[in-house]
Amino acid sequence: MTGRIVFAALGAALSLCVFSGAHAAQAAATSTTTIKNDLNYLMYTPEGYETSNDTYPLVVWLHGGDQGGSDVNKLKSSGLPKMIEEGKQFPFLVFSPQNPSDELLYPIEKVEAALEDVISKHRVDRTRVYVVGYSRGGFGAWAMAEQFPDRFAAVVPIAGGGNRHYLSRTNAKAAFWVFHGTDDDVILLSDSIIMFERLKALKRTVRLSVLEGIDHSEVERAALEDADLWNWLLRQRLETNPK
Numbered sequence: 001m002t003g004r005i006v007f008a009a010l011g012a013a014l015s016l017c018v019f020s021g022a023h024a025a026q027a028a029a030t031s032t033t034t035i036k037n038d039l040n041y042l043m044y045t046p047e048g049y050e051t052s053n054d055t056y057p058l059v060v061w062l063h064g065g066d067q068g069g070s071d072v073n074k075l076k077s078s079g080l081p082k083m084i085e086e087g088k089q090f091p092f093l094v095f096s097p098q099n100p101s102d103e104l105l106y107p108i109e110k111v112e113a114a115l116e117d118v119i120s121k122h123r124v125d126r127t128r129v130y131v132v133g134y135s136r137g138g139f140g141a142w143a144m145a146e147q148f149p150d151r152f153a154a155v156v157p158i159a160g161g162g163n164r165h166y167l168s169r170t171n172a173k174a175a176f177w178v179f180h181g182t183d184d185d186v187i188l189l190s191d192s193i194i195m196f197e198r199l200k201a202l203k204r205t206v207r208l209s210v211l212e213g214i215d216h217s218e219v220e221r222a223a224l225e226d227a228d229l230w231n232w233l234l235r236q237r238l239e240t241n242p243k
Contacts, residue, residue, distance in 0.1 A: 035110075037114060042075050042096040044095075054123065056093050056124060058124045058130070059092055059130045060096075060152075061095070062141055063075055064079070068101050070100065080096060080132070106136065111144065131144050134159060134220040135186070135220070143163075146162070146166040153175070154233055158178075160187065167204075170199075178192050185215065209226075
């Protein structure tokens with residue numbers, strides 16, 4: 001008896017839900033809210049740029065997790081901005097956006113919008129735009145390659161991971177070079193290996209450098225001081241000029 005009462009009550013409740021929703025409606029709408037793009041960034045122009053009419057390759061540098069926030073000078077403590085501060089000269093432009101968050105991943109849509117603005121204001125060879133990222137910036141490099149596949153001729157994630165399921169969206173003509181240290185206990189080497197193996201299965205142009213005895217804090221500098229990386233990077237070019 002109790003079971004029949006419960007069943008009847010449940011049936012009545014379901015019936016009430018159906019009939020009470022008969023006059024409900026959902027309408028389509030479009031949000032017109034705009035999001036302010038207030039990214040801070042550093043912009044490096046190589047020697048001779050101001051007196052030249054040539055176009056230049058451009059590297060997007062995405063920093064690690066400890067340089068986010070609103071103080072753009074924090075970027076100079078590591079990575080490409082630090083090397084530039086130390087006097088290193090590069091034959092390409094370097095766009096270094098700052099992640100506005102100390103905790104969250106890069107807002108890559110904002111980075112892309114700022115990048116397009118930078119390109120429009122500088123003499124950039126659009127067939128030779130590259131993204132290089134370390135740690136949290138490595139995650140950003142993977143995400144940008146997946147979400148904006150026609151933008152980059154080469155992608156260099158250093159000690160980062162990503163979503164391998166979206167790697168099929170990457171540009172089949174882009175080249176990848178992945179760096180990771182064997183002793184990384186912050187972001188495991190397996191994170192990079194998974195992405196590397198997936199790209200190989202997709203028949204992408206990809207290489208993996210596993211740095212023996214290198215931990216998370218050391219791999220950034222080790223990768224960026226590899227002269228072969230820069231020689232390789234500057235050879236990469238998209239066959240068509242992205243719009």
